[in-house]
Amino acid sequence: MSSTKIRNMEEFAAVSGISRPTVSKYFHDPGSVRQSTRQRIEAALERYDYRPNIFAMNQNRKLTKNVGVVVPYMVDPFFAEIARNVEQRCIDAGYRPTLFSAHGEPSLENDILDGLRQLKPAGVLLAPLGRASDRSAIEKFCRDVPTVLFDSEIQGLGLSFIGSDNPQFSRLIVDYLCRTGAPPCFFEMKTPANPNANKRRQGYIAAMERLGHAPDIVQADGEGWDFEEIGRREGARALAAGRFTTDTVLCSNDRLAIGFLTACYEGGLRVGRGPDCAIRVAGQDDHPFARYTCPPLTTIAQDYDAISRSAVESLFAAVEGSTRAREVRLFEGRLVMRESA
Amino acid sequence: MSSTKIRNMEEFAAVSGISRPTVSKYFHDPGSVRQSTRQRIEAALERYDYRPNIFAMNQNRKLTKNVGVVVPYMVDPFFAEIARNVEQRCIDAGYRPTLFSAHGEPSLENDILDGLRQLKPAGVLLAPLGRASDRSAIEKFCRDVPTVLFDSEIQGLGLSFIGSDNPQFSRLIVDYLCRTGAPPCFFEMKTPANPNANKRRQGYIAAMERLGHAPDIVQADGEGWDFEEIGRREGARALAAGRFTTDTVLCSNDRLAIGFLTACYEGGLRVGRGPDCAIRVAGQDDHPFARYTCPPLTTIAQDYDAISRSAVESLFAAVEGSTRAREVRLFEGRLVMRESA
DNA sequence: CCTCATTCTTTTCGCGCGTAAAGTATTTTG
């Protein structure tokens, strides 16, 4: 590494013996220059640690290599996990991902999209808040910036939507629960944060009816993203009120189930499938902590990997040329049997 | 809102009736222009939705309004929570925070710092990986960029370090446990991710000796950031080996405790302080999920709020002028009594 | 060896803003 500091591309071009426009071309796409010049540039890169000024680059390029990754609630490890997955794929594809969380607040989601617009991103991967999202703001954003929605759909918006086949989730777990014990009732939030909850409820109802059972839905009051607390508080209330007519409770999602397990514990109910157990509890998502609840939570695993891969692929396919029609890709869940049901 | 699009500051200055340099000054600091001109500019801002090009701004300013926020492992909701807190405070102070997670990988931590340097940040709030961090890389980074360390200290680096008084944590919980039952043994990772664990062990030993008890430390094998799994796997092994000589286990942190609770459950041990319970378990941190374990986890709450506030204040104080000596601020924890101990 | 397509160099312009200097207008001070 030479000691002389390189101040700009002009100087770097000089020491590498290549003209500045060609060097510029190299940084834009190393494969676009001849093999021999590429080697000369990379030899110079070894000796001097020059990197193009990112602000000057982005100012003049119509399209940057920035990618926005927006999730609704980073404190939920599910979103942290999928964000990490998506982030890594963007880096591998040569882009610069930037992570944002709306922290459950619609106004913050709008602010993030507003701020993102200034970054002239090549594309955005957006997991919206859902019900609370400002549809018109997102619609406007999608018109300006290539955006792929994931996790939570907003009908008709974005280049594509990548998510889970929620009705299949419920079908799978209902089938399992009915096969191994009493038909489940369904525990959910009255006003769920996102549309996946509705699809799961419908999936539950359909699966129950197909098996000849009467669906039974228990709804919890409460707004916001503090699902565990809602599951615990309202679960306890429903238990006390004798609201559950079977010994099997299917929760709309794992976080609700985690709170409900706490309610069961505090109510003195032993959870599990053993003969000495009073109640079976199942969730949906395979939340990172589901393995560690007591008892470990039986659930349906989201295909994190397929969803993040598909979302990233879909975005870059659109960004790098091929404009296809809006597509919706839903991935199936996988039954994860643990002790709770 | 007028329909004519404003393309740049020149045009915006024209429609607001103010010269461009003055408008530029306004955007740099609205308080630096006369009240009357400020009103004229803000009146124009109402009519046209112009915003300065962020790339052009940052290119020419010696110091940007960017702030980097780096945490070691975003999938841990503790860090997600503190990141959210820090992020909001930066926004309130008029800065642009950008969130990064090293995802437990030292090479990624280095990459993040490298990428951050390009953003010419006004400052960086860094919670390092700890033991696995590349000290020399961080040292070099701190020389170039005003950096405040938090959560995990790296001796002597950064403008300041803001964290928890870990020995006090252990003292507090040891006192409580001894007061209410058998003296605890200490369950920790053999090669902990960060130095806080060492301080907690030392705090445990000191507190035990002060009370006239013999310290007993049980160490778990395993590397990395998958604390729950290590707590569960190695906790189960230690239980099976009869490694615990008392019925009270103090875990080095809540995530380890969460895994250990699972091990207890799977081993058929009833956890809690009732007469029918076989073991008491306590953690440290007040992890967001500690409230929802079964039984709910007794722990020491970190003062999230004070830590994030203090870290942000310390950074901006340094950035905005006053260069003080490196200071270390440690906040005390608060005992949170729940059912597990 | 010649032809033609690539690939490179040279030159020039522009992006949108920060910044500085010098002059003019406005406000404050005594």
Next chain:
DNA sequence: CAAAATACTTTACGCGCGAAAAGAATGAGG
């Protein structure tokens, strides 16, 4: 009300790069 201080305008330049055009060098194919 004059002098001084402050705030503004005008003009000009620079930041580091992208992009485009025209000509020179290079290399492949016949």
